[in-house]
Amino acid sequence: MRSRRVERVRGWLAEQELGALLVSSAPNVRWLTGFAGEGMLVVDDGTLICTDSRYRVQSCEEAPGIECAAEGGHLEQAIARLEACGAARVGFEAPHLSYASWQKLAEGLGGVTLVPCGDEIRRLRAIKDAGEVKLIERAASVADEAFGRWRGALEPGITEREAALELERLMVLGGAEKPSFGTIMAAGTNGAKPHACPGRRTIDEGDLVVVDWGAQVDGYCSDCTRTLLVGEVGEQQRAIWQAVRAAQLAAIDAAVAGARCADVDAVAREVLRGHGWEKEFSHGLGHGVGLQVHEQPTLSQRSEDVLASGMVVTIEPGVYIDGWGGVRLEELILVTEEAPRVLTHAPYDL
């Protein structure tokens, strides 16, 4: 599977008339080789992982059969290989190489034409193969099960931080390598911050609590959000919650292969407009998920991406009101030619 990915990259390099590519994005290196440590990858007629002594053993284990250099600086080793391979034109990942590293590369490779490339490998990564979908499903199911156990035991009076920690603990005990990102557990007015950090605030009767969590399994992430209603539900809380849920369901229906991501975003926004909450939906509708919890495509008003079969994306509309709180509901879906397959199955409170 991985060698086929490298072949696709080589095919692309041939089209661009590039003799070699320096891959500096860690998830791209992992996707192409399996190696999950720190380092870079040179793709020429062969492949060379450039890392350091800390990762020598790990590289052999995770990327068996792939040559590994671990006796110097990552970039210095890559420069030596790129020089030795004799390519006249060498591509590099412009979004993932610092200006300072580019300077070193240019100094080290006099005579070679350095060609800034975009996010071609990330673009390839947007469409998942069957093995990748299986891992994301497993991650989602670990996260779902942990949530179910956690929700049943949730007692008012616990702090956001303790609650987040317990959910993360259940995920790891249930088979996650780790949470796929820092869990968001935002009670009451904290819910107005879409990316709030769990703090010392307690979760109390009458609170809406935004819970955004995910598991990582074999490097692959899940991502899901529920907004809990602790205790009795107020009228406005219920109304906003239902508007967000309606927006989410409509957007999921619209998320089929061939749909423009901006159009899917617009579907959710339109539903919220009908309820008078359009302005309070202050972020994009969703994003791809895979080895990274945020990857291509982007579902937003300004996105030019188009959905394709095999993409795994979130659908997560929300309403955020300063001084009041927030509601966000998020599912992870697999895009197909027909109705998308929803990969997250945590229960809803309402």
Place this chain on the structure above:
Amino acid sequence: MRSRRVERVRGWLAEQELGALLVSSAPNVRWLTGFAGEGMLVVDDGTLICTDSRYRVQSCEEAPGIECAAEGGHLEQAIARLEACGAARVGFEAPHLSYASWQKLAEGLGGVTLVPCGDEIRRLRAIKDAGEVKLIERAASVADEAFGRWRGALEPGITEREAALELERLMVLGGAEKPSFGTIMAAGTNGAKPHACPGRRTIDEGDLVVVDWGAQVDGYCSDCTRTLLVGEVGEQQRAIWQAVRAAQLAAIDAAVAGARCADVDAVAREVLRGHGWEKEFSHGLGHGVGLQVHEQPTLSQRSEDVLASGMVVTIEPGVYIDGWGGVRLEELILVTEEAPRVLTHAPYDL
């Protein structure tokens, strides 16, 4: 305190004849403003945080009194401000800005001279003020206390992952925002990988276990390593453990203000050479710790850094043997004019 930091940056800008600086490193933005979300900072005659709607509320809370733009792309907002401020020469952080972002910056700021800067702000961050030392001490003490509780309850048969999770849980319950990095819990032969990820291997009688963990408090990190001896201790295990400990103590003694970092590294290496384990010490001796768990200075054979009063650094020699395992012992110290102050106090097994 923070405004004084910004003033120091402005002083440096004046020396370099720069009218403004784009700060794109997240910990540098946090150090200068308090804002811990995603975004960039423009320092000109004023300061502007460039972020997005997700972090609008957080920016007001964490960086009160600092202007914040949250209505577009981070870089686009920064370009608009840099254009408006009228600076003829604008600096940027070359190690922390991607080549692609630099291209956009150059296109957006025609007529302006863009000057690649190094890691000046990170260099300033290397010397901690009293408030920062207090936070690092608090983080170290949270980590120490969690370790003490965890060590007392450790039972053979637990997996590396469960053991790591429990230690992390105790840190968060004890007051950490989160672990300062993914805990390393490497039992038996896994200890040969300095940066091993905790896995499904169980910790058994007779194992050496490398435990490398830290807490984060108000953004500041601690970092500490112990190598546990579970059950009866073999002769070679004890000999290597004691060699590493001797190397560590000698290096701590040598780590005073004015010492060259390469010389302090050499002290540890010399002790290990005396025991016949020099080649198995396959990484540098240590690194600065602060808002990041790895920051300046670097203590290694090739480092050109010099220790100064107020630096907080790790001293962490180790011996790694493929197929056998590893021993690493790490303390966090505050460099002073005299003997360093050791900030970590977790007990040793031997």
